[in-house]
Amino acid sequence: MKKNNFTRRIIWTLVLGLGVGLGFIFLRETLIGNGNASLWKQINDLLFADILHESNPTAIGIFFIIGQIFMRLLQLVLVPLIFTSIVRSIQQIQETRVLNKLAKKGFANFMQLLAIAIILASITGFTAYKLGVFQISNLSAIEITEGVVNQTNPLSMILNAFNNNALGTLSSNSNIIAVVVLALIVGVMSHQLGEKMEVLPKLVDEIYLLSMKLLDLVIMKFGPIAIFCLLVRTLASYGIDYLQPALIYMILTSLTLLVLGFAVFPIFIAFKTGLSPLPFIKKMYKVAVFGFSTSSSAATLPLTQETVMNELGVDESVASFIVPLASTINMTGTAVMQIIATLFVASVAGYHVGIIELISIILLTIIGSISTPAAPGSGAILLFTILTGMGYTNQYALAAYSFILAINRPVEMLVTAINVVDDGVSAVCVAHDLEQLDLKTYHEFPQALQAEEQVLVKS
Template sequence: MEKKKSSLAVRMSISLVCGLVAGLLLMFLRENLNSTGKEAVWATINSILFQDITVAGAEKALGIFYIIGQLFIRSLQLVIVPMVFTSITLAIGQISDTRTLGRISVKTIAGFLICSFFALLMACVVGIMIYNAGVFNIQVEGLEGSAGSTGSNPLNVILNIVPSNITAVFSTNTSVLAIVFLAVSLGLCMKAVGDEKSATLKKLITEVNDIVVVFLNYVVTKFGPFAIFVLLARTFATYGINHLKPALAYVVVTVILLLLFLFVGYPIFVAVTTKQNPVKFAKKIFRVAVFGFSTSSSAAALPLNVKTTTEELGVDEKIASFVLPLGMTINMNGTAIMQVVATLFIAGCAGYDVTLSQLIVIALLALIASAGTPAAPGAGAIILFTILSGLGYINDGALLAYSLILAINRPIEMLVTALNVVGDSATAIYVAKSEGMLNEDIYNS
């Protein structure tokens, strides 16, 4: 078993490196062909390998890499709702003491908030320094302003916790917070009626959960490494240098902050809260970070995160089954960091003055908006418009800068997802340790 885990981690790491190298080479090939008057050659390559076949005008494209990548991601998304629902329901049912459940919930939220506070503090301090230095004062040209999604009150995320239609919730992957609410409610109700009356339902939920786990293990181990290569290669191959240049300041600042919190912030959090070796955590969670980076979806990475956190980091299954799905929904530290820096970048491009009070509002809006961000690729940049509209940053310059963010944010979103999923696991370790439910022998193995 240990050899199998190691083999999968090695294969994923190789796929990551190969995918990045192939993607960058393809990016430069694209630039070279387009700059030497050979646009038709690249158009043919793009049509055969990388084209999104679902968009208008792509009726004759093959899009081989796109199809393979989407088949893999959809296979994972297929079981997100049943996995989250069954795992949390069973976790609630297995925690016999209601007071223990309440204590675990409080510790989970506290862990999320601690990480979010320091992530936002870092983003605000560094971001405002860069903003005040004038680095974000960039003229964005060559793009049409985008109105983005309709701005809405970030507090709507609270309303969306309780669904008005149970069937609608189970028919989409974007209502995971409502799924969590239903699962917790069902678990508590099953406890209230007793084991004898809920035995049949519990057996059904357990069997569905077992089937989901088998399916996910097969998809991840058999197709994961190849899919990672395909997804990475296609992502970088479809980006042009001309889009990246104007937003270089935003990209560099955001990447540095995300990497800093990923490789320094979370290990420090684990070391301080659990007194465990942070190097062990970093080594074992690496493949989950790679998987999240490749798929750019916290939801798609959830199955592997649960597996790694329980089997390799020693977190009790009852804790992991509760903390990780909840974290996938509301613990979005990477998204919050990205949104703070993006907002300051857009403010600089559009000529807005950002005061200390406005910076605090930006941080609070980023925290609330990120909690309501669907665990799907590209969602963070779309929800960003909620923050901009809430602050009134909607002049022509702001919309142009926002359009630029939408155009180039895919690589950033990939790193954001890696940060989000690692943060969920770090919090699960903290909660498990505080409850005496962390197997330290497995963690240190």
């Protein structure tokens, strides 16, 4: 019920934000057209002005302040959430006693599927970026003073990932890759020390829970109000030029996800196992629908595990390891959305993206997708992490980000559906590879679908 209420609030936020924003556009054009530009400036200073800009020393900027508080709260939770999520996930994986062969097969499948998803998303997003379909029509008329990332030797990214100050790494959002590397080091070392580490695992768990609680407060409670303010301010300040590229982003992302689910996954199953993917599609359909409706991989986990064991014939020893692990780190749908969304923001905000930048985006996406917690708003945090890591943080990038927050709910629901189906793909492929797949159960047609088809035939 909570997630459904949040979905409804986001939808109403989008509708109201677009309505009020378009109203302010009409008001702005009317006032300026009638020679009342000074009156519009007063309204703009009261509601929308960037109070941090040197040209607005007396502005109030109510909507700007609310939006900035929201962004800064996201930044506040960014480092502790990423750090603790990675450390906890490593500890959980390391402590699970399974055969090395099962673990290797599982990770191999995860990485193969993730690589395919990333290639597909990169081709789609980068092509759209190069063709300029994400660009705003009048961007050339807007003076961008912060839209250039300093060009340095790309190999310096390797050195930047290893900061010489652990506390400094955790006290700044400017080097997310260093946070990830530090988390990996701490996670592996703490596991090797085993029982000697008594305080740190508990401390990491508590900081993680605190971060998740703050994230829930920021996204679920404050999010709709802040997104409304960000959306209205974006429209009032920059006009409707953001709408078309934002809708194109939604369409391209959704189509890419559908191709992944209805073409790539079936082909992957057929190629890896030699089995027909049709039984898989028919039996995993309800899992995809449940994931779509709840928008939560964690909430869908019991149904996914039950389906792959009882209907697809995956042995319990395989399913009990692969499915929970996959729901944590196997995020192909998430990777697709993050890559295309990042390229959308880069294009709208006027940042140059070449091959080196695309590789950096891909690396951040891989690390982020693997460590993303299955929680409401985690996709927004991951996107913000990638944008921050790439340096895409000027005012136009934040405006584009606010648009994504407002319109992205349907895309996130589809992302979850793809993620949970992907979990089933991995379970079936690993089980077949280890000869732990009951082929009779896999090919057996579900009774519910049989009855449904009989009813349709009779009618």
